[in-house]
Amino acid sequence: MAGDKAEEDLPDFDEDAAVGNGSGSAAGGRPEAHGGAGAISASGFRDFLLAPNLMQGIIDCGFEHPSEVQHACIPQAVLGTDVLCQAKSGMGKTAVFVLSCIQIIDLSLKEVRVLVLCHTRELAYQIEHEFLRLGKHVKELKVAAVYGGGTIEKDKEMLKSNCPHVLVGTPGRVLQLMKSGDLKLDHLTQFVVDECDRCLDELGLRKDIQGIFVKTPKKKQVMMFSATIQPDTRITAKKFMQNPHEITVESEAKLTLHGLQQYYIQLEEREKSKRLIDLLDQLEFNQVIIFVKSVKRALALDGLLQECKFPSMTLHPLPKAFAHKAAKGESTLGPEHDRIERLRQFKDFRKRILVTTDLFGRGMDVERVNIVISYDMPEDSDAYLHRVGRAGRFGTKGLAIAFCAGEKETEVLNKVQARFEVSIPQMPAQIDTSSYLNA
């Protein structure tokens, strides 16, 4: 299957991933966790004394037991305490704020009561859907998401005619709507930031978040979440909070996921495509995410895989100039919200391979993904940790493979091993399918 094409190098443009700056559902509950003993607490959700209609949503989602982080946070969060929570990827952080916000929200006013900020439109879309899924039986609850790319006029109209109780959004768009006077947060009671280190470490995003924060009522609950929160970021985050309930992992080294097998492959840059195709032929996967370092490389690699008849896609729309290369039925105009439609395709299992930049690296949850391949290593160990967390979600099994070509990529791999409690061996010729495929 490989063919000569695979031998060709991908273009190496240093164009940045088009992370939706200032602009921006999973299926049922997960199978029993394999590995990571203690990842799931035995006590039931009933102990949290949640409203019956919320419990019904939890049951519909197939959640049987709260995860460790849910156990550690929900009882405090429903009391209105501020929360600063660091916990492993994929262990149910979203449900912590979704459940506690729905539990305590006062729906009597037709105003935005809960604001959730995050760094990409894809994540905003996903969080919106988690609210809708878990809050399905809370009849009056209205949820909406706003992010760059989609037309702002639509957002304005929605806020005017059908104001949601829960608004999820990217900071730039939320601020824009506040400045135009269309979004009022005078009755806000919960202020949530997901992937808070990503949001607070980038100056532009932090400024937007501060701009929003100062325009909200003084008395409100603030909750922030991420798998990675450096000490400096923790200090910044706490400036937004009052006596927060803090959850930290006992040591950063423990952030790796136990159900996940991790390997590296040493190779030359020009060998990457051929090796990838061999792997895709050889491995058993439900869905795979392949990470590359730029949008252009994502488009090129996706094109190559499609030519080799793999069910591949990318989140990034083809630029107009490449319209002639579009697959049948593929949109090239790329209205920006097209990325959401593409995300939906992948989540709905209409495609099984997603080639993407780190745009998809954080927070994104697709239940069937069991393999993550870093075709290009990320810039740093944080990004690696978030990437591999896309497989092995909620304690399930998964496989992460990193291609290392050259010193720089090997250096990142060494940093990952030095920092986290994980040894990443060279990939053996054969691996046992049952080690990464859930039964």
Ligand code: AMP
């Ligand atoms: P998150 O870490 O928030 O992205 O969640 C990872 C996945 O686990 C999502 O698909 C959630 O719907 C799912 N999940 C969250 N909490 C539970 C639970 N208690 N039981 C089973 N699945 C869960």
